[in-house]
Amino acid sequence: MFFFLIWGMKVRFKTVSNGTFFCPRCGGDRPYTRRVAKRWFHLYYIPLFPVATLGEQIRCDVCQTSYTEAVLSRPTSGQLSSLLIDGARGVVVHVLRTGSAQSADARAVAVTEIARAGLPAYTDQDLSADLGVVPGDLSQLLTSLGAQLADTGKEALVGSAARVALADGPLTDLERQVLVSTGATLGMTATHTAGVIAVAEQSARA
Structure with missing residues (x-):
């Protein structure tokens, strides 16, 4: 009588969490499943015990593409x-804050720019509140944005601030310094930022 011992190894996945992420293949926000991969010893096709943990993967529930955990570092469209x-x-x-906070013209342009950015109900009263609570150091926020935005997005932010600064007259040295610093923190070159500012100045003179 002969006995055949059927054994082997097989990778099995276990779901550990779910969420929403930006799927590069789908090109939009999608639900995902986080799975842990382990190699199991099988005897007669029955998994007996794990022998190694192979790592985690993020799988898109829509297109079924699997990614490393690094894909979650990219913000969703809503977060962006x-x-x-x-x-x-x-x-x-x-x-x-560099000197135009009391200018009615500058404040009006500021409200328009912020409304255009995604807050259509933004008012001058909201602006007054922001002047009191927005932190003095935006480097972390702008650095994060700069890592995600294309050049057009960075230009839009600097251009928006430049139009506000120009609403009550030519740029002061301090206003220009703030604009240049903003561009640098977003990851723009000095030449690139200067070009965006020049376009805004030309438009203001027209």
Whole structure:
């Protein structure tokens, strides 16, 4: 009588969490499943015990593509939209604090720019509140945005702040310094930022 011992190894996945992420393949926000992969010893096709943990993967529930955990570092479209709004409010407040906070023209342009960024109901009263609470250091926010935005997005933020600063007259040295610093923190070169500022100045003179 012969006995055949059927054994082997097989990778099995266990779901440990779920969430929403930006799927690069789908090109939008999608639900995901976080799974842990382990190699199991099988005897007669029955998994007996794990022999190794192979790591985690993030699988899109829509297209079924699997990614490493690094894919979760990219914000979802909703999160990026919120970051953009916070960025617009931050840079506008920063440039207003350099001396234009009492200018009716500058404040009106500031409200328009922030409304255009994604807060259509934004008012001058909201602007006054932001002037009192927006932190003085936006480097972390702007650095995060700069890592996610294309050049057009960075230009939009600097251009928005420049239009606010120019609403009550030519740029002061301090206003220009704030704009240049904003561009640098977003990851723009000095030449790139200067070009965006020059376009805003030309438009203001027209």
